[in-house]
Amino acid sequence: MHFGLTEEQEMIVSTVRSFVENEIYPHEEVVERTGDVPREIGEEIKRKCMELGFYACNFPESVGGAGLGHVDFALVERELGRGSMALTHFFGRPQNILMACEGEQVERYLLPAVRGERMDALAMTEPDAGSDVRGMKCTARRDGGDWVVNGTKHFISGADHADFIIVFIATGEDDTPKGPKKRITAFLVDRGTPGFTIRDGYKSVSHRGYKNMILEFDDCRLPDAQVLGEVDGGFAVMNEWLYATRITVATMSVGRARRVFDYALDYAAERRQFGQQIGKFQGVSFQIADMITEIDAADWLTLASAWRLDQGLPANREIASAKVYASEMLARVTDATLQIFGGMGLMDDFPIERFWRDARVERIWDGTSEIQRHIISRELLRPLGA
Incomplete structure (x- = not known):
């Protein structure tokens, strides 16, 4: 190796x-x-x-x-x-899912996105459907040769700058032994489409300036040409392309943790109390040791999951492990760094309080820590019939 x-x-x-x-x-x-x-x-x-x-x-x-x-x-x-x-x-x-574009969609969406001429965003989450994607209530029904869309999406990152949005919408329902099961389809929706509104979302304590938006559909008509992938094939498109978002959360958590760690290390070496640098006190030095160990572990766990994808190997469990561990590691590292800085860590004279605030959302978006643990345990137990 x-x-x-x-x-x-x-x-x-x-x-x-x-x-x-x-x-x-x-x-x-x-x-x-x-x-x-x-x-x-x-x-x-x-x-x-x-x-x-x-x-x-x-x-x-x-x-x-x-x-x-x-x-x-x-x-x-x-x-x-x-x-x-x-x-x-x-x-x-741009979202890798755009590689599912076909025909005229390639010239209209894929290539302009790659060239930076048009920006995209991805929309799945709804007020009543977060991790439970099949619980979405935003629906599209057939009307002549079009689809008529009604409903709301929220927490949509990047929609404030997007020229078009990749939106996952319920296009039907099947009866199953476990109850009704929504069929999902991905659509490409241009900003400015009649019946489609993008408005400001909620004020978040994490990642100021990186806004979440609300999308509203009111009898918005979309032709078949706007379907990305197959009708009712949203989950197939999702499963093929959206694994990358969880790796992104893991890798960015590692990068941010390394920046925060540098602040902690420098401060521990410079700040003096009781006649010596605080880094010489075991209560601080052991925290420094634990922080770098966790950062390195998260880094290698994340790169190993990406390596499996490069090798064409199954990586669903490994990606989930990387996402849950790296995001929770970031929370521990930012909290420990703030503790090392003491009261000054909470002041905006230093960026520590920002990193601390920003870290909180990483355990929620792109699949909560609980969802990642469900994925990990399911992958382990299913082969055993459990």
Whole structure:
């Protein structure tokens, strides 16, 4: 087994880290203070990302992307995790699910997204359907040659900047021995479509400037050309492409934890109490030791799950393990860092309180910790008939 990075991977890490430090860090204060990303800053980040050759680097070369493998892309996301999500959003990584585009959809959605001409967002969650995707109430019914959509989606990240949204909608229901079961279809919905409204969502304590939006459908008519994949085939599309979102949460959690750890380490070495650096006290030094051990473990767990995907191996359980462990590790690391900083950790003179706030959502979105544990245990028990 080889645990080292290749020369090319080392270059990816250093390039993206340098970009984050030089193009993201300087703007974080204004985003924290205002809760918004000034349009000119977002466009500048996007332009520089394109010049760097990293825009849509998660897409294959055949459609104009950089063709990075899963491990390589995990390294990109890990370094982006060091910066404000509201700002790194413009370091474009369109949804991989767009690879399911066919026919005219390729020219209308896939290629413009890869070229940075159009931005996308993904919508599944509803007020009454979070982890329970089949419980969604946003429905599309047939009317002539169109679909008529009614309902609401919420907590939709990136929809404030999106030119189109990939929306999962219930298109029917089957009776099963376990009760009614929704059929789900993915649709491509353009901003400005009649009957489709995007409005501001809720004010969140995590990731200021990275807004969640509410989508409302009121007799919104969509033609068959807007169906992504097959009618009633939303779960097939989901299962083929959406595994990447959980790896993203894990990798970004590792990157953010490493940045937070650097603050803790430096502070422990510089801050003096009782005539010596606080890092010399066992109560602090042991926390430092535990933090780096957990960060390294989460890092390797995450890269190992990405490696399995590159090898064409099953990775559902491994990805779930990486997501739950890395997100919970981040919570522990940010909390321990705040404790090391003491009262100053809660003040906005330092970014520690921001990292602490931001860490909380990672255990919720893209599948809660409870859902990840369900996936892990199911994968282990099913082969045994349990």
